[in-house]
Amino acid sequence: MSFDEIPQMLVTGLSLGLMYALIAIGLTLIFGVMRIVQYGHGEMYMLGAFFLYYWTAKWGLPYWLGVAASASVIFVLGAILQQTLFQAVHGRNILYSLAIGMGLIFIFSSGGQIIFGTTVKGIPKFATGGILVMGGFLSYERIVISIVSASLVVGLWLFLQKTRTGMAIRAVSEDPETSALQGIRTRQIHWVAFGLGSALAAIAGCLMGTLLSIVPTMGFVATIKAFMIVIMGGLGSIPGALVGGIILGMIDSVVTTVISADIAIIMSFVVIFLILVFRPSGLFGQQWT
Amino acid sequence: MKVEQGTAAAQADGKGNAAPPSLNRYAWAALFAFTLAYPAAVSFDNYLLHVGITIAFNVALAASMWLIWSLGLVSFAHAGFMAIGAYTSALLLTKLGWPMWIGMPLGAILAGAAAVAISLPLMRTRAVYFFMASWSVGEVIKRTIAYFDGLTGGWNGVFDILPPTIDLGPIQINFADRIAYYYLAVVICAIIVLCIYRINDSRTGMIHWSISENELLAEHIGINVFKHKVIGFTIACVFAAVTGALYAHYQTFISPKSFDIWKSEFALVHIIVGGLTTVGGPVVGAISLTVIDETLRATGPFRVILFGVILIATVLLLPGGLETIPGRIRRALRGRKSS
């Protein structure tokens, strides 16, 4: 390994980590508010990417408007799924939400293969070219996408801290009964948070799909990554998801470059295991029971 | 995760239930009698015997995972421990020529030792965190097997894992015969289910449910929670390893991909659809879902979608799973009588 690869590795790891974090924050938000596991979260990521694909490649509409439209559509889809499926298992054993999520994985990934076709697709680029930073190449696309992901994370944090809805979401995550007593309509908060979490996954899908390629079966891998991150960072914790995402992104980037990809994936599981053993509620988590 | 387990603990010993325990026994006896008569019932159709063997594997896997669940834990390391049993037995046969009768117990012992060692740190975690940590354990086992390809064949897998034979002079059985293997699988599966049933029916079972319901409380009334968790987890992992060895010698080919996350996930789905509170749940769940999956095979691309729809529909329309059906029928009949 030579030194000029270090910036390359770090930036790749950071951009990857930020995108992982975006998926994971959606998942952690949903868990925090509803205390259910949305195992089909990665499918929102997949559907968001395919929406953008049709928007730009098929209908020829502008890219960033498409990202916004994709987020809105998936927000509505998430809210509908919450109302029709997940509300029914709210408060019941967490395994039931897990089973519904698994059912959604089956339906969306296989249904996607029938509707979108089984071939791999690519979302048209919004920028080309790049710059050299200390001997490492950075494409403009990657820079813009990293900035967008980072600002979304900050934006979401501000939203949760400063706005009424945001505070209501936090209140419901902290203590549903008391917030209901205080006049917060918890049911409404449920679908808002669910929609918001799904929309974040959709945006991550759009961005990741632009950098790479998209297939209807890509959702499950995203779910796995999001799960690893959320639990490593601590369920319900947004800083945890951010830090977890970056840890995973860095392992993927650095260990793959320095050693090999199979060691990288073993290592990421070992790291999670060790984090959980020494911090049984994740890095920033509280003890949920 | 604790919401529904109050009723669970009450029903688990069979005494809190309205039905007399004897009825339960009749149901089990009927099921076992049917499995014994099954080959003749399907007039020895080889393919249907294959389905029966697959069901036996799935039942054993789901039931042993359910034993961990009775402690309030969902373990996704299950496929990993199944892999340890399968690979131990397979490699002993292909490298050293040792038959399954030695390989299976050795695999079980190895898996048990690994389970004890890993559960010492693992049991520090709880609930969803345990789920993820155990998932990591399963993935690391699978990928480590793939990594040491000199010994294990790596991703290429292990071939020619022949089924065992019995040679006792007058009695000679070659388990390459599908009917023979069917009975082998059914008997081992029945032993596993019976063991789990007995454990659950005993004082240990009640301790399990009390841990599952409130770990802190259990600790305060003098239960050694950590010890019970480690022992329960280890027993279940040993059962998974036995199933793994049985699986390997039936499929005659295994690779790390045979033990991926979906093995654990389907076992969990079987439990959820079957029901969480009695060992009958995973048994019924595994039987019905395996049959459904085989039936859906001919629908090609729609197979997975339909499976998903059935899964969601069962969870939403039949809260508590298939195991609640007898109770529902009973209540419905009683309701009609009283009116």
Added chain:
Amino acid sequence: MEAKSNMAAPRSSWRPSRRTALKAGAASLIGLSAPAIISGRAFSAPKTIKIGGAVPLSGPVAYWGISTMQGFVDGAAVINEAGGVVINGEPHMLEIINYDTKGETADARAATLRLVEQDKVKYVYSQAAASTVGMLQVTEPAGVLSIVACWGYLKLFGKDYPLHFRAEMSDYEQGFAYIPFMQEHYGKDSLKSAAFIGPDDQDGKDCNYSYQRLMKYYSIEDKGSEYFNWEDTDFYPIVAKTLRTTPDFIVTSPTPPGITGSIVKAARELGYKGPIASPAASETKTILEVVGELATDVVLPVTNVDPTTPSQVAIRDRFMKRFGDFNALAGNYSWWIYSLKAAFEAAGTADDPKAVAEALGNVVLEDTYCGKVAWAGEKSFGVKRQGVYDCYTTLIENGKARLADVRFPALPADY
């Protein structure tokens, strides 16, 4: 014994009624594939030959499985329409049965058991290594003939598996077409070393073995191999590591088009200029979509995206009508069933898979979607069980794909 068959023959007479097409489309969609029965009604209870597919129709490799199935469903309809398979003067209709395997070994075994033991099928086909391994456990002992696309597991191929045919050229056979082409196109001196990128599983390891044999044969220095995980999302790290060895060209195999696109994109962004060959991508649209104008010097063997001959055009049009979709891969697989038909007719039986296998090894088709097709490999494997055909190599240059080369692989003398 040489049985020749002309795939183009039925094209002029084949005029599907809307209803037949709809029915066939619907049937193939649910995998039940009844076109044989539909068009077979005209005959007075003709005999049928069942052909079974244990192919991935769902899951991550469904793309390959569905393409394979389409070839059989379409081919059976065409053959039945034209009077079926004529064995000793008597017409036989083809019936296709498909079961999903999800691309998993154990599942493929179950699907094959169902085909062989319940449906009493004597001829089966499959797709991809995992399904093939599962299928072979059943078919060979049961005396059932299998045609598959499988690149690895060479120990499950050859003399010991006389009923097992591998119709798709692996990256090894393809190499004898695309490497000579690259040497001509880029100059032998600019291609002195190579590196390999593949998935971290048995397919990747097997293709690496083919790659190493090829490099040795053409005296090209091997600069090393890198493997990615299927879970990987970003290919920058692995490509950066490969580029450190400064290879003259890169082979990505067996890497699907999307990941090939990502690898090409990463390589070009990182400033790599050499050609990148991908023997498994068989797709240009995805690569162009993913990579954009950075896509240049991408060599895609066995990728005939733009049919030219009348019979190729006919196949594309028929697939578009029947399935609403056509890809080069489906085209590559479309000749399998015609080869089987020729073997039935040459063997004079459809009841004895051994005799049919004997005849199939000698079948040569002149005008398929892949041009000329023959079975080879007698010296390497002891039997002629490996399909070899004209390699249509597509080249992507400056964001545009064009058919750059057609040649029959120049197999070594001892192949």
